[in-house]
Amino acid sequence: MKTSEIFEKRLQRHHDELRWLYMELYENDSMFAELCGQMYEYYLARSQKMKALDQKREKNPAWFRGKDMLGMMLYIDNFAGTIQGLQKKLPYLESCNVNYIHLMPFLDSPEGRSDGGYAVADFRKVRPDLGSMDDLAKLSEECHERGISLCMDFVMNHTSEEHEWARRARQGEGEYMSRYFFYDTYDIPAQYEETVPQVFPTTAPGNFTWLPEIGHYVMTSFYPYQWDLNYRNPRVFNEMMYNFLYLANQGMDIIRIDAVPYIWKELGTQCRNLKQVHTIVRMMRMIGEIVCPGVVLLGEVVMEPEKVVPYFGTVEKPECHMLYNVTTMATTWNCVATRDVRLLKKQMDIVNGLPKEYTFLNYLRCHDDIGWGLDFGTLKTWGMDEVAHKKYLNDYFTGNYPDSVSRGELYNDDPRLGDARFCGTTASMCGVESAGFEQDEKKMQDAIRMDIMLHAYMLTQSGIPMLYSGDEVGQVNDYTYKQEPGKAADSRYIHRGRFNWELAEACDDVKTVSGQIFRALGQLETLRKKEKVFDADADCQVLDAGDDALLCLMRCKGKERMIGLFNFHDMERQAVLAQEGVLKDMLSGKVQDVRAVTLPGHGFVWLKMQ
Numbered sequence: 001m002k003t004s005e006i007f008e009k010r011l012q013r014h015h016d017e018l019r020w021l022y023m024e025l026y027e028n029d030s031m032f033a034e035l036c037g038q039m040y041e042y043y044l045a046r047s048q049k050m051k052a053l054d055q056k057r058e059k060n061p062a063w064f065r066g067k068d069m070l071g072m073m074l075y076i077d078n079f080a081g082t083i084q085g086l087q088k089k090l091p092y093l094e095s096c097n098v099n100y101i102h103l104m105p106f107l108d109s110p111e112g113r114s115d116g117g118y119a120v121a122d123f124r125k126v127r128p129d130l131g132s133m134d135d136l137a138k139l140s141e142e143c144h145e146r147g148i149s150l151c152m153d154f155v156m157n158h159t160s161e162e163h164e165w166a167r168r169a170r171q172g173e174g175e176y177m178s179r180y181f182f183y184d185t186y187d188i189p190a191q192y193e194e195t196v197p198q199v200f201p202t203t204a205p206g207n208f209t210w211l212p213e214i215g216h217y218v219m220t221s222f223y224p225y226q227w228d229l230n231y232r233n234p235r236v237f238n239e240m241m242y243n244f245l246y247l248a249n250q251g252m253d254i255i256r257i258d259a260v261p262y263i264w265k266e267l268g269t270q271c272r273n274l275k276q277v278h279t280i281v282r283m284m285r286m287i288g289e290i291v292c293p294g295v296v297l298l299g300e301v302v303m304e305p306e307k308v309v310p311y312f313g314t315v316e317k318p319e320c321h322m323l324y325n326v327t328t329m330a331t332t333w334n335c336v337a338t339r340d341v342r343l344l345k346k347q348m349d350i351v352n353g354l355p356k357e358y359t360f361l362n363y364l365r366c367h368d369d370i371g372w373g374l375d376f377g378t379l380k381t382w383g384m385d386e387v388a389h390k391k392y393l394n395d396y397f398t399g400n401y402p403d404s405v406s407r408g409e410l411y412n413d414d415p416r417l418g419d420a421r422f423c424g425t426t427a428s429m430c431g432v433e434s435a436g437f438e439q440d441e442k443k444m445q446d447a448i449r450m451d452i453m454l455h456a457y458m459l460t461q462s463g464i465p466m467l468y469s470g471d472e473v474g475q476v477n478d479y480t481y482k483q484e485p486g487k488a489a490d491s492r493y494i495h496r497g498r499f500n501w502e503l504a505e506a507c508d509d510v511k512t513v514s515g516q517i518f519r520a521l522g523q524l525e526t527l528r529k530k531e532k533v534f535d536a537d538a539d540c541q542v543l544d545a546g547d548d549a550l551l552c553l554m555r556c557k558g559k560e561r562m563i564g565l566f567n568f569h570d571m572e573r574q575a576v577l578a579q580e581g582v583l584k585d586m587l588s589g590k591v592q593d594v595r596a597v598t599l600p601g602h603g604f605v606w607l608k609m610q
Contacts, residue, residue, distance in 0.1 A: 003051075007043045010293070011036070014286040017317075021279050026234040035238050035287075042245035043291045050251065053144065054294040064100075064149070064254070064296050064321065065359050065464070067534040070525055071100035071151070073367060074469035076130050078498045083131035087139045090146060092504060096472050096518075097525040100464070101143070102151040102256070104367055106130050110162045112486040113225040116367065116496070118153070118258060119160035123243040133250060140251025151254035151298065154244055157262045158226040166227050170214055179236050180227050181219035181265065183208075188267070189217050196221075196271045202414050203489075221262055221271070231264055231280060241287055248292045255288075256298040257281070257320070260311065273307055281311065281319040296321040298361065304373060305350055312358050325351065325360035325463060330373055332364065332454070333422075333429070337396040337406075339569045341551040342382070343375060345542045348553070352462065352540050359536070360463035364454055365429075365471060369411040369421035369492055390419060397422050397429060405431030405447060407477060409491040425495045426471045427451055432513060433476040446570065448474070448513060450602035452520045453566055457604065459528050460553050460564040462540045468495075472521055473503040473514035527586055527606070532557045546576030550599070561609040562586065567599040574598045583607035 015036075022032045046054075057063050072093065080086040083106075093101065105117025108125040117127075126132055140150050159166055168176040183189055189208040196207050199222050208217045209224040219228040229236050244255065264276035281299070288295050299311045299320035305327055313319030328351060331344045351360065372393055376386040395401040397408050408424025427433065431447030451474060459465050478497025481487040507518035528534045538557040545552040549569035555562050563583065567573050575597040583592045586606040599605065 003044070006051075006055075007040055007290070010290040011039070014290055018283060018286050021283050022234075025232075025276060025279060026237070028234050031234040031238060035241065038238070038242055039245070039287060039291050042242070042249060046249050046292060049141070049144070050249070050292070050294070054292060057294040062536065065536040067531075067536065068529040069100055069464050070097050070528075071102055071361070071464060071466040072096065072098045072469055072472075073102035073104060073466060074499070075104045075367075075496060076106055078496065079469055080499075082129070083126070083135040083139050087135075087142055090142065090148065093148070094146065096467070097522065097529070098467070099147055100149045100151065100254070100466075102254070102466070105153050105155070106136075109160055110225070113162075113223075114160065115223055115226060116490075116492070118155050119158070119162075119223070119226045120155050121160040121162040122164070124246055136250050140253075144251065149253035150251060151256055152247065152252050153256045153258050154247065155258045156229070156240060157259040158220075158222065158228045161225045161227055163227075169218075169227075170211065172214060175235075177216075178233055179230055181230055182216045184216050186217060189219075191267055192219070192265075192271070195268060200412055202412050219265065222259075228265065229263070231276070237280065237283075241284065244284065245287070245291055248288070248295045252295065254296045254298050254322075256300060257284075258300050260299050260320075261301055261303065261307070273303075273310075278310065278313070278319060282313060282317060285313070285319055298322045298324075300324060302326050302371070302373070304375075305347075309354065309358070315355075315357065322359045322361050322464065325362045325461070327373060327375075328360075328461070329363055329366075330370055331375075332457070333370060333397070334372070334374055334393065335551075335568045336429070336450075336454075337393050339549050341566075341568050342548055343378060344551060346375070346378060348461075348542050352542065356462075356537050360461075361466050362458050362461045362463045363466040363468065364458055365426045365468040365495065366466075367468070367492070367496060369423050371421045387419075394420050394422055397424060399434065405434045405443065407431075407433045409477075409494050411491045423491045423494050425475055425477055426454070426468065427474040427517075428477045428495075430454070432474050436476070436513075444513065446602060448516050449600065451517055452524075453602050453604040455521055456524050456606065457551065457553075457564065457566045459524050460540075460555065460606070462536070462538070462555075465528075467521075470497075470499055470503075472518055473500070473507055474517040475500050475503060475514075523587060524606075531560075531562065531586070531608075533560050533562045533608075543577065543579075547573050549573050550575050552577065563594075563607045563609070564604065565597055565599060565607070566604045567602055570601040572598060572600050572603075579609075581609055583609060 076086050080089045107120045108122040108127050109117050109119050143150050165176045165179050204223045207221050209220040210217055221228050261273045264274045265271045297320045301308045301311050308323055311320045328347050331347050335341045335344045372390050396404045397406040399407045407428045410420040411423050413420040430451040435443035435447045477494045481493035487493045503514040506512045506514050509515040533555040535557050538555050540555050543552040543554050550573055551566040553564040565575050577594055579594045583594050586608050
């Protein structure tokens, strides 16, 4: 089939719905025609290798859901200095069993006013200190040769104040002012403030910033240097879709849509999760399926399940391919602090009850803080007050609670509301840092056991597991950020430190902390790739283990069954399972009586039904 025929076939499959949705938002035929014309140009510009990969993935649309998929998120500069440096480190990532690399923001952004790279000044330029777009294309080509997929962040909600559009808007050019939300009086911004929540009430209060040099307010939901884009303007939508396709053509396999619930603003609402957002994401999905169908959309929706799930769309009209399993992540750490898995069991029952086509990305840590977005309605019925419980969690994970082994720092602490978020690496949260400081070998072994148990639990969940760079070798908090003026005020940099290559060099030595964690994760990852019970279409359910400190997950595929048991208590516990038969430890090969499984503090076991 000719190149043009392939494009036309894909376009015709989506044309009527795409036009209907576009006209519903914009009622602009000429802009829609321009969009279709540009889509064809970006399709023609796509390399033959990427087109071939697109066609391969079209035949296997669930390619990204395989049980062998294992991700890792990393900052290029912290991990390897530059994109070329990262390319040289691909063998190390392969030794970690990683075949999905999430490159944290690397596009050009102003130093010191970028929110970690989420204030983009140029969507078609790599940060000069990291390399070039040519370097990125070469990296993606080698990754594809090695069977590795690349992911990047696409910041749709806003641009940097240094973006060309923002600079021209600041000069008073009406065409570019219309791409943002500008007001010469505070009347309308005041109406927005009545209904729109603040994202960062302590570090960036309000949703508007006053620009004295032009006498206007501009909407800035996140930070004053991040100007919200006005998607009511079809020019904004078209141009951002062209940026999306340009980046896809550099070899990106997964595009993470940042802050997706925020991208449509409407007076009198919370400006969150509006129906127009779903229209935009649906159009983006179709545009991708027409031009670059091998590219997957990952939605960043940091909200409770009932608000997250709609971003999958429907089977007939899908939106995002993948979403973050945010609430489960936060609830996991709540279980660590409370030694009580009841809330986690309820959360996992909800997730396991969703259609298997819904693919979640599971993780213990990410680049951001941990917000305590828990089900406080349920916790209240168990006698836990929201404000007091959040304080307990933050005291526990900062090491300010008796016997807590965790170490970390608060982010956006608001003493007035008794609220804050938390920052720290997985290893530091598990006690590796405090045990090392105290030189207490017993505490260190407990910390290592908890770290491995939590990763085993993550790998047992349905979906795609995502490691945070450094977790595979037990890297602890990095406090040197306090000495850098541009970072000192942001405690999230405590877990964004430079990768410690000395730990990686010691990962073959099982006498070291890094070696013990690295080897254990490697064994689990290898098993996960091999066993059918970890297939994406396997059934997963929570079982009662007779103890609120024990989480029991059962996975079934055909006649094969496995049980994962995880002890969230620091003391030994015994599971009581309403199962019959003989179980075999998947790691040691030992036979285990299903009726009496004893786990050490923070221990776990993967058992296969014989």
